[in-house]
Amino acid sequence: MSWPAFERHVSQHEAIKMSETAVSGTMRGPGGARSPLLTVDNVTLRYKTPSLLVTATEDVSFNVARSDRFVLLGPSGCGKSTLLKGVGGYMKPAAGSICINGRPVTKPGPDRMMVFQEFDQLMPWKTVLQNVMFPLVVARKLSQKQASDIARAYIDKVKLTRAIDSYPHTLSGGMKQRVAIARGMAMQPDILLMDEPFAALDALTRRQMQDELLQLWDDTKFTVIFVTHSIAEAIKISNRILLLSPHPGRVKAEVVNVDRASMGDGSAADLEREIHNLLFSEQVRSGATS
Amino acid sequence: MKPKEALIAKPQIILSDGDIGSRPAHANLAPVEQKLSTAELVWGIGAVRKTLIILILAVLWQTYAVYLDNPLLFPTLSDTITTLIDRFADGTLPARIGTTLKVLLMGYAAGTLLAALLTVLAINTRIGTDFLETMTAMFNPLPAISLLPLALIWFGLGTPSLVFVLVHSVLWAVALNTHSGFLGVSRTLRMVGANYGLTGFSYVTRILIPAAFPSILTGLKIGWAFAWRTLIAAELVFGVSSGQGGLGWFIFENRNLLDIPAVFAGLLTVIAIGLTVENLVFQTIERRTIRKWGMKE
Numbered sequence: 118m119s120w121p122a123f124e125r126h127v128s129q130h131e132a133i134k135m136s137e138t139a140v141s142g143t144m145r146g147p148g149g150a151r152s153p154l155l156t157v158d159n160v161t162l163r164y165k166t167p168s169l170l171v172t173a174t175e176d177v178s179f180n181v182a183r184s185d186r187f188v189l190l191g192p193s194g195c196g197k198s199t200l201l202k203g204v205g206g207y208m209k210p211a212a213g214s215i216c217i218n219g220r221p222v223t224k225p226g227p228d229r230m231m232v233f234q235e236f237d238q239l240m241p242w243k244t245v246l247q248n249v250m251f252p253l254v255v256a257r258k259l260s261q262k263q264a265s266d267i268a269r270a271y272i273d274k275v276k277l278t279r280a281i282d283s284y285p286h287t288l289s290g291g292m293k294q295r296v297a298i299a300r301g302m303a304m305q306p307d308i309l310l311m312d313e314p315f316a317a318l319d320a321l322t323r324r325q326m327q328d329e330l331l332q333l334w335d336d337t338k339f340t341v342i343f344v345t346h347s348i349a350e351a352i353k354i355s356n357r358i359l360l361l362s363p364h365p366g367r368v369k370a371e372v373v374n375v376d377r378a379s380m381g382d383g384s385a386a387d388l389e390r391e392i393h394n395l396l397f398s399e400q401v402r403s404g405a406t407s
Numbered sequence: 408m409k410p411k412e413a414l415i416a417k418p419q420i421i422l423s424d425g426d427i428g429s430r431p432a433h434a435n436l437a438p439v440e441q442k443l444s445t446a447e448l449v450w451g452i453g454a455v456r457k458t459l460i461i462l463i464l465a466v467l468w469q470t471y472a473v474y475l476d477n478p479l480l481f482p483t484l485s486d487t488i489t490t491l492i493d494r495f496a497d498g499t500l501p502a503r504i505g506t507t508l509k510v511l512l513m514g515y516a517a518g519t520l521l522a523a524l525l526t527v528l529a530i531n532t533r534i535g536t537d538f539l540e541t542m543t544a545m546f547n548p549l550p551a552i553s554l555l556p557l558a559l560i561w562f563g564l565g566t567p568s569l570v571f572v573l574v575h576s577v578l579w580a581v582a583l584n585t586h587s588g589f590l591g592v593s594r595t596l597r598m599v600g601a602n603y604g605l606t607g608f609s610y611v612t613r614i615l616i617p618a619a620f621p622s623i624l625t626g627l628k629i630g631w632a633f634a635w636r637t638l639i640a641a642e643l644v645f646g647v648s649s650g651q652g653g654l655g656w657f658i659f660e661n662r663n664l665l666d667i668p669a670v671f672a673g674l675l676t677v678i679a680i681g682l683t684v685e686n687l688v689f690q691t692i693e694r695r696t697i698r699k700w701g702m703k704e
């Protein structure tokens with residue numbers, strides 16, 4: 118029985134070793150390979166604003182195995198969204214490398230489907246069905262018939278069959294996010310990248326969506342990287358959490374076997390408190406000295 | 408101590424007396440939703456109210472013209488309508504309308520095409536953007552009709568001059584709106600397009616154009632309005648192209664003949680065509696696209 122382990126990164130090598138042992142101990146998807154699906158190696162990401170060159174993340178390393186629910190967690194300014202964009206291929210690392218299945222990531226592609234926080238990620242001129250079918254037709258070059266069959270199956274999975282011919286503007290926020298998730302999953306990407314997908318939802322819908330996401334994962338064991346700034350959400354969803362510190366984003370620690378923490382015996386609450394202390398310890402200390 | 412306290416003040420859920428679940432569904436529907444009376448329903452239709460206004464104006468026109476009794480200055484509505492029907496029956500007006508619409512479509516199509524080219528250039532290169540912005544800033548305030556004298560020298564008395572002026576009236580409005588529409592496409596939607604591996608032409612046609620369609624349609628509407636007014640005005644100046652004038656020339660000609668009811672008939676035709684295109688054609692497109700998609704309230 119392995120409990121949530123929780124260690125500071127001393128060196129990058131240790132980190133990788135640690136997460137690999139963790140993965141072998143946790144549940145694995147069918148046909149899970151031993152080599153990691155995604156490796157992020159000493160990556161530094163920078164972006165330009167009109168007047169500044171901002172270093173969003175510095176020297177970040179982690180890897181993601183098949184069927185991982187990997188969460189990037191940190192306060193705002195820790196570069197977690199930027200890191201996700203790097204994996205998505207929207208940004209080139211200034212240093213280091215990002216590889217998926219051993220191939221370096223150079224540009225966005227349908228093997229890494231993104232689910233965004235914004236509701237306008239759906240195409241307003243397409244119905245729910247057409248939105249889910251669209252990438253299947255243009256990126257995977259499926260026929261209309263095949264695409265429609267797959268799309269209907271995934272729309273059914275997210276329980277939106279009754280809204281299948283609706284246009285996005287008639288849907289609620291939660292329903293829109295479900296369409297986006299169905300669209301991402303229908304493509305059967307190597308990794309689903311989710312950038313705070315539930316952040317704009319109300320608290321009740323948010324909890325419901327988290328449960329549904331876990332149910333979907335039980336069904337298909339897809340690999341997902343999930344960005345959030347909510348510690349509770351991270352614990353609920355993930356099996357591994359990467360904690361990032363802000364300005365610039367660096368790896369602070371990695372939490373493994375998160376799925377062993379349970380709400381029932383209070384271990385989830387303990388873990389939440391521990392993560393909170395770790396993330397905000399520096400602020401508390403600097404606050405005390407000043 | 409702690410468990411005792413918990414016993415005294417324990418969280419509890421107290422169900423409301425009028426538990427909604429026990430009542431039959433829709434039992435209380437009647438007081439919540441009530442039908443409006445027929446009169447209120449009819450008055451709620453915009454077309455009904457507007458038709459009423461037109462009818463009142465028609466009655467006023469007829470009464471005043473009969474009272475004035477001066478067909479040279481202000482013919483009666485009935486005279487105007489009789490002339491309108493006569494000119495339609497003898498084929499003059501349909502021929503004039505045909506000429507006008509043919510030139511209009513040529514100019515409109517050419518202008519839109521040029522606008523598309525210019526916009527593609529503008530979204531792909533920075534110098535293209537600068538070019539479009541400078542040209543639009545310079546030519547947008549210049550009424551197209553003011554180029555007519557120059558056009559007459561360059562292209563002579565005929566259709567090419569009219570088309571040139573029309574292109575000028577359509578091009579800048581359409582290009583400006585399309586370009587700002589493309590710039591306004593949300594970053595998320597662009598990232599979604601890139602995520603699917605769409606690039607170049609397919610990216611423009613499958614993501615940018617539909618996403619910018621509200622702006623593009625606005626541009627096309629403004630372009631149409633400019634073109635229609637410009638063409639009628641240009642035809643007033645000269646209408647003889649290949650032996651046949653358009654609607655504007657019809658109005659001018661009949662004024663010279665002092666056939667004032669025919670002048671009014673021509674004006675009514677201009678209004679009717681303008682209304683048809685603006686309210687029927689563009690509103691139908693709008694209803695079937697951006698309204699259905701929820702991209703316009």
